[in-house]
Amino acid sequence: MSYPYPLVIFDLDGTLVDSAADIAEALNRTLEDWQLPRVPEATVLTWIGDGVRRLVEQAFTAAHSDIDLAKVMPGFMRHYEACLLRSPRLFDGVVPALQALQARNVPLAICTNKPVAMVGPLLAHLGVQDYFAKVLGGDSLPERKPSGEPLRHIAAAFDVAPEAALMVGDSITDYRAAVDARMPVALVRYGYPRGLDLENVEAVAVMDNLQELLDL
Structure with missing residues (x-):
């Protein structure tokens, strides 16, 4: 046919x-690296879809952080890779x-x-x-x-x-x-x-x- x-x-x-749980975990580990509070997976779901830099940007904006994303992204990518096959x-x-x-x-x-x-x-x-x-x-x-x-x-x-x-x-x-x-x-x-x-x-x-x- x-x-x-x-x-x-x-x-x-x-x-x-x-993959939402794994993406959320990578993002939350990154937030913890910068002494920022973890966020619920349901919240992370609303940020997924526009690429990893935009994902991290939205999370740090929501946390009222003005940390330079260029400093954040290498750590996030390490967590992202570590969590990729988690679940x-x-x-x-x-x-x-x-x-x-x-x-x-x-x-x-x-x-x-x-x-x-x-x-x-x-x-x-x-x-x-x-x-x-x-x-x-x-x-x-x-x-x-x-x-x-x-x-x-x-x-x-x-x-x-x-x-x-x-x-x-x-x-x-x-x-x-x-x-x-x-x-x-x-x-x-x-x-x-x-x-x-x-x-x-x-x-x-x-x-x-x-x-x-x-x-x-």
Whole structure:
């Protein structure tokens, strides 16, 4: 059976992988390094999606700290790497969906704002690295999501028009990137969708499980 999209591009954190607890722990260890109070995971969820520097910036702003981020980031990156494989898990339905798309010979890619060096080890740990023909991180190009440039870059690598491909994500960052790239977008309800009205957003699908991609 053919699939209506010749390329499917996935966000990572909040779409394929539940990594919130590990990201929150890395951030809280960093706050503790600077004698600042830890914050709840639920709060960290509202900051995830715009890249690691923005994540740290929001946390230190919320703590009313004016410490130079350039001094903070090396320590955060050490904690981020140390916590990367602490407890991540794939969301329900991810592997069956990837298997089914692969069986239909649909090329799959990842477009994340996570530093690209952290993506490969995470995918390998979860056993899904072989599903993806291309991976782009938040530091792979001069621009990252919500710019549409990373999505256009991936589409061009597969010789697919952005308008023909599908972006699958969970956040307003993913949505804005897809709109900027003029790429159709499908969204999941279970991720970190702060700032996104999933009931009224223009998307080809809003899903509770990635296996719903197969019904498009």
